[in-house]
Amino acid sequence: MVTQLKITDEDKENAEIEIRDKTKRVDYNTLEYPIEVIIQKYLEGREEDENELFIPDYQREMSWDDDRQSKFIESLILGLPIPYIFVADISGSEDLARLEIIDGTQRIRTLTRFIKNELKLQNLEKLKTLNGFTFEDLPLPRQRRFKRTTIKMIILTKEANEEIRRDVFERINSGSVELNEMEKRRGGKPGKFLDLVEELSKYQQLLDLCSFTKTEIAKRDPQEYVLRFFAFLNNYQNYSDSDRKVHKFLNNYLEQENQSKSLNIDEMKREFYAVLEFVRKYFPDALHIYRKTKNQYEPTTRIKFESICVGVALALRERPNLTPKSTDFLDSQAFKDYTKSDTYSSQNKVTNRIHYVRDQLLGN
Secondary structure, three states, X not given: OOOOOOOOHHHHHHHHHHHHHHXXXXXXXXXXXXXXXXXXXXXXXOOOOOOOEEOOOXXXXXXXXXXXXXXXXXXXXXXXXXXXXXXXXXXOOOOOOXXXXXXXXXXXXXXXHHHOOOOOOOOOOOOXXXXXXXXXXXXXXXXXXXXXXXXXXXXXXXXXXXHHHHHHHHHHHOOOOOOOHHHHHXXXXXXXXXXXXXXXXXXXXXXXXXOOOHHHHHOOHHHHHHHHHHHHHHHHHHOOHHHXXXXXXXXXXXXXXXXXXXXXXXXXXXXXXHHHHHHHHHOHHHOOOEEEEOOEEEEOOHHHHHHHHHHHHHHHHHOOOOOOOOOHHHHOHHHHHHOOOOHHHOHHHHHHHHHHHHHHHHOO
C-alpha cells in the first residue's frame, strides 16, 4: 500500500510561489474570419514571403492525405464545430503585422487546395453525392456560402515571444495523434543540433539507402533516423530501461546537444557521411538497409538501421580505413535475433546489437 504524504501548509505556499513564478502572461484576442479572407491573407504575398498569414519553418509540410482533407471540407459544409486556429502577431525589425500560424497549418492548406480546385472530394460518408466534386463543381450559391463560412482564430499579441509561441505549439500538440514525436520536436525543441538533423535528413544518399516514401518524408521519418543515429552512437551507454519507449531518450539527447557549447558540426557531418558511404560501398545494393518486397522497396525498421549504422560508426572510430572481410553476418540468425522489435527492452540488448555489428566488422 502506498503511503500518502500529508501536504503541509508550507508545501501549499511553496506550490503557489512556484505557480506564480512560472506563470507566463499570454495576451490574446479571439477573432472570427470568413474562409475567403483567411485564404486571401495566406496567399497574397506568399511567393515574396510577405503574406500576412504565414507558416513558420518549425511547422511540418502537408501531411493530411486526400481522405483527411475531404473529411475536413465535409465538416465545414455540414456546419460542424471546427477547432480554433492559433496564430501569433509577429513584430520584427520591420513591423509588417504578420501572423505566424502556430496550430492550423493543415486546415489552412486544405482550404487553399479546395478553393483552388486542387482537391477532389473523396470517400465522404455523410455527403456521398459530393464525392468526385471540386470546389468549382459546387453550385454557385454553395460556393459563396462556403467562402462566407467563418473560422475562429486565437491571436497571441505581439508581446508573445518565440519561446512562448513554441511552447504553445508543443502543448497544443503534446496529446495529439496528428503529430508524431519528430514533428513535435521540430516545433518545441529548436537549436543548432536540430538544424544539423534537418540538414542531414535531406542528404540524398540517406534517402536512397532507406527508400523513404513521400508520406514518410512528410512525417519527418528521415529526421528521426538521423537523430537516432547520433543519439545511440554517442549516448547508447546511458540508455536505460526507463526509456523503453525511446522517445524520452531521444528528447533528452536532443536537448543536451542543442545546449552544448562544444558541438562540432563539421565532424558530425563527416562521420555521418562516412558511415553512409561505407554502407553503400560494402553492403551490396544496400539491401541490408532496406528490404525488397515484390516490386518495391520498403524502409527497414529503425532498430535495424541503428544497429548497422551505429555499429559501422563505432568500427570506423577504431579503424578508419576498415575494409570488412565479409558482411554475411547481416543474414545470420544472431543478427535477426538482435534486431527483433523488442530490442529496446533493456540497456543490455541495445548495447549488444550495436556491439555485434561493430565486432563482426572488426573481426573480433
